[in-house]
Amino acid sequence: MESSKIVKALSTVMDPNTGQDLITANMVLHLKVDAPNVSFTLQLPKLDADYKQQLNFACQEAILEVYPEANVHVHMQNPAATAAAGQGSGGPKTNNPLPHVRNIIAVASGKGGVGKSTVAVNLALALQELGGTVGLLDADVYGPSAPTMLGLQGQKPKVERVYGKPKIKPLFAYGMPVMSTGFVVEPEQAVVLRGPRLAGIIRQFFEETIWPPLDYLVVDLPPGTGDVQLTLVQTVPVTGAVLVTTPQEVALADAVKAMNMFFLDSVNVPVLGVVENMSYFTPAELPDNKYYLFGKGGGKTLAKKSQSMLLGEIPLVQSIREGGDEGKPAFVNKEDQVTREAWMKVAKNVARQVAIRNELLPETRRVEMK
Template identity: 40%
Template sequence: MSGETDIVVTEKDVLAALKGVKDPDLGRDLVDLGMIRDVRVGPGKVALTVNLTTPACPLKGKIEADVRQALESRLPAGLEIEIRMTAEVRGKGAAETGDIPGVKNVIAVGSGKGGVGKSTMAASIALGLKAHGAAVGLMDADVYGPSIPHLVGASGRPMARGDQIVPVEAAGLKLMSMGFLLEPDQAVVMRGPMLHGIMQQFLRKVEWGNLDYLIIDLPPGTGDIPLTLAQTLPLTGAVVVCTPQEVALLDAARAVAMFRQLRVPLLGMIENMAYFDVMAYLQERGGPQARQLVEGKACFDEEGDERVYLFGRGGARRKAEAMNVPFLGEVPLNLFLRETGDMGRLDAALKEGSPSKAALMGVVEKLAAQVSIRNLKNPKMPKLEILN
C-alpha cells in the first residue's frame, strides 16, 4: 500500500511549479534570475535554496511565502517542503573592470549642502548593510571635514603592507579617512590636484579585500571630489541626503543634477530630520513635567499627530517624485541617534531597542533593493580588447 512518502517529483517539476513566482522588487521570475538553487527531491520531500540578490532584501519573507505557496499548490499534496533562504550580492563595475579588485558595488552618498546629516546617513547605511551580513567598507571622502572615524568610534593610523594601505577596522567595517592621518585640530588645505591624488590612493592603494558594498561619504556640494570619483571608476550609483525645508531641497536638486551630468545612476533620496516624534522623546527622556510642558504648548496638530515637522513636511518625497528619483525613506530627528554618533557608537542606533532602528533599516533595505534593480537593468558588459 502506498503512503505519502512514496510521492516523488523531479527537479523539472519543482522548477515548473515555481515559474511565474517573481522577485517583487526586480519584477522578474525567480527561476529565470537563477535564484532557485540546490533543488533536491526524494520520496515525500522537496528541498531547495532561494538565493537572494542582497542579504538586506526587504521582501525576504514575502518571497519565501510565495515560493512555499506555489510549491504546495502546484505539486502533489503531502510533500514535505524545505526552503533555505540565502543571499549573494551581485555586482558589476569596479570589481569587473579591475579598478578596485573584489569590490562588487560602490555607492556614493552626497548632499547639496552641509548640515543635513550626510555622514551620519552614510555611516548608518554601511552599518545597516553590515548588520544584514554583507561585507562592507566605508570610505570618508569628505577630506575637509572627516567625521566618519568619530561616528563609528575608530582610531589609530592605517598600516602599510608592501605598497598597499591596510584599512582601519571598527564596528565590522573596513574604514579609510583623512581623519586617521591628521591631528585632531589640523586643517586640510589643498587644491583639486592634491584631492585627486588622495582619492586615487584611497581607492586603489587601500587593501579593501572582498566587499559587497563600498560606501563613500562625499563632501557636501558639487566640487572636485564627486567629479574625480565619477571619472575614476564606474559607480553603482549615488544617494542624495537632504532635509525637508525648501532651501535644502534646492541644493539637493543641484546634487541630483550633478550626478546625472556625470552619468552616475541615482539610487535614491533620503529625507533626514524629517520630523520630531514627541511621544518617543517623552517615553525615552520625559517625565510628568515634560509631558505637561509639551501638552501645554499644544505640539500636537488637530488630528492628534504626535510628530512635529520642524523643517516642513514631505518635501524630499515630493522632490524625489518630481525628479523621478527613488525615495528611500524618512529618518526622524532623534536624540538617541545624535548621542550615539557623538559618543562614537553609531552602531547602537541600529540595534534592538533603538528608536532609530526601524527608520534606518528601512532606508538600508530600500537602498539594497535599488542596487539589485540597477545591476539587473545594467548587466555586466564584456571586456573588449582592441588588437593591433
Template identity: 40%
Template sequence: MPNHRSPFQTVHESPASTTDPIAEARQQAVTELLKTVTEPILNNNIVSLGMVRNLRVVDGYVYLRLYVGQHQHGLKSQIEDVLSQLTWCKKAYIQLCTIPGVRTTLAISSGKGGVGKSTTSVNLAIALSLQGAKVGLLDADIYGPNVPQMLGLGQSQVETIETAEGTRFLPLEAHGIKVMSVGLLAEPDHPLAWRGPVLHKIITQFIHEVEWGDLDYLLIDLPPGTGDAQITIVQESPICGVLLVTTPQQVAISDVRRSIHMFRRVGIPVLGIIENMSYLLCGHCGEPTPIFGSGGGQQLAEELHTPLLGQVPIDARICAGGDAGKPLTLADPTSLTGQVFLNVASALETTFCSIKHRPLKEVVLC
C-alpha cells in the same frame, strides 16, 4: 587662455567629433553598439549608466575605460563581441577600472553640509553589515571627516602593507566595518588645507590604493557640494549609484538639485532619496512635529522619479551615538531610526542581490 570646458567628458563629447567627420561617424557607431550592452542588475545600458568613459576612436582603433565592480568584468568580453561587428575596427582597447575585491560601490551625497550625510553613511553601513554584507566605508569628506569619531576610531594610526601591486593602505575596522578616512591622516583639530594637485592625488590614492579585501559594498561618503573633490571622486571611482541625503526644507532641496546635475552628466543613477531630520516625535503624545518643514524629500523623489527610501526622525540618541562611537542602528536596531536604515539596506539588497537574506547579527555592545 584658460580652458573653460566642462570637467565632465561623456561618450558623447569627444574632441575628435568636432574636427573629423569620419571619426565622428565612427564614434557614434561605437556609442550605439555600446548601448546594446545591458548591465543586468540595474537593467540599463552601460552608456546611460556612465560605465563607459574616455571613449576615443583613432585610426580605426577604439579606446575606452570601463568602470565596473568586481562582478561585472564579463562586460568587457560583451563589448569586444559587439564591437567586432564594425568592419573598420582594427582593435578595441578596453581598460578595466575597478576597485579590486569590491562588488558594488555606492556614493552618499548631499547638496550642502549639515544635513546628516556622514551620520547616514555610518548608520547605513551598520545596517548593511547587520544584514550580513561585507561593508567598507570610505570617508572622502575632506571638509568634515567625522566618520572615525562616529565609529569610535578616534586618531587611530593608518598602516601600509606591500602587495603585488605596490604599497597599499590597510583599512581600519570598527563594528565589523572596514574604514578609511582622510581624517585619519590629519593632526587633531588641524584644518585639511589641501588644494589642486595635492587634493587630487590624495583622493586618487584613497580610491585606488586601499587594500579593502572582499566587500559586498563600498560606501563613499562624499564631500558636500559639487567642487573639485567631488568631481575627482566621481571620475575616478566605479560608482554604480548614488543615494542623496536631504532635509525637508526647500533650501536643502535646491542644493541637492545641483548635485543631481553633476551625477546626471556622467550617467550615474540616483538610486533613492533619504530624508533626514524629517520630524520630531512628541515625548508625551507621540505625534510627529515637522521641525524643518515637510514634503521636501517626497517632492525631490517625484521630480527624479526615484524612491524616497526613508525618513529619519530627529532623535537625540543619534547625536549621542555619533559622539560616543556607537551608532544608534548598532546600539538599538529595533528603534524607529534603526528600522529606517535597515529598510534602506533591504532595498539596496533587493536591487543589487549581492547578499542573501540572512538573519540579523546578534548585537554585542562593548
C-alpha cells in the same frame, strides 16, 4: 607533480592591487599540469606591464619553490579588454582598481549640515546587518566624521609593502573596514588642498588601499559638486548615488544641484533614491508624537525630480546625535527600535534599488572625461 601542491603554492601569491591571494580571488583559470610543464591563465582586472611582471615572477617563484624542475607558463588575460578588442577601437574599456567590490554607493548632498555622514555610517552598518560585506570610505576631505562616529579617533592605518609597493590597510569598526582622511590628518589641522592634490588622495583611497572583497563600498562624499565628486566617478565605476536632504526648501534646492551632477551626460550615474533626514522630531518620552520642525515633503519632492524613490525618513532624535558623538552609531543601539527600524528600512530599499539597477541597466563603468 600534484595539482593540489601547485594550487597551494599559488595561494601564497598576493594580488598587489587588493592584497588578496590569487586562489581566494578566483584569478587562476585552466590550470594544467603535465610534468614538467605547468600552465594556467591569470584573469586580471588590468594588463599594465608592471602589474603583469610582478605577478608573473611571483607565480614562477612560488611554483619553482615546490617543483624546481617545472617549466611554468603563465597566460594573462583581461576579459573586458578582450571583449573590447573584438569591437574595434570604439569598444568599451575598463580599468577598475576594485574588481572585487561589487557595488560602490556614493552618499551625496548639495549642502552641509543635512546629516550626510550620519546616513552613510548607519546605512553601511544596516547593510552589513542584512548580510552584506560592507566597507565605508569617508571621502569628505574637509570634514571627515567617520573617525568620531565610529570611535576611531587617534588611530592610524598601517602600511604594508606588497611586492615592494606600499599599501594602506584600512581600520575596522563593528567588523567593517573603514578609511578616512581623518586617520591621516590631525583633528585640528585645516585641510587646504587644491584640485590635483585632492584627486591624488581620493585615488589613493581606492588604488592603494587593501580593501577586502565587498558587496557594498559606501562612500561618504563632501557636500556640493566639486573636485572629489569628479575624481570619484573618474577613478571607479559608481553603481549609484543616494541623495540626502532635509525637508526644508533651502536644503532641497541645493540637493537638486547634486542630483543634476549625477545626471550629466559625461557622468551618468544612476540615482538610487533619496533619504530625508531630520524628517520630524520625536521626543523619547512620547515616541508616537511627530513634530515637523523643518516642514514636510522635501524628500518626496527630490525623489520625484530624480525619478527615483524615497528610501526612508529618519527622525530627529537625541539618540542619533549622542551615538555619533560617542562613537556608537544609532543603528547599533538595539534598545532604540524606532531608529533602528528607520535605518533598516533605508538599507533594505537601497539593497533592492541596487539589485534592480544591476538587473536593468548596463554594467557600471568608470567615467572617461575628455
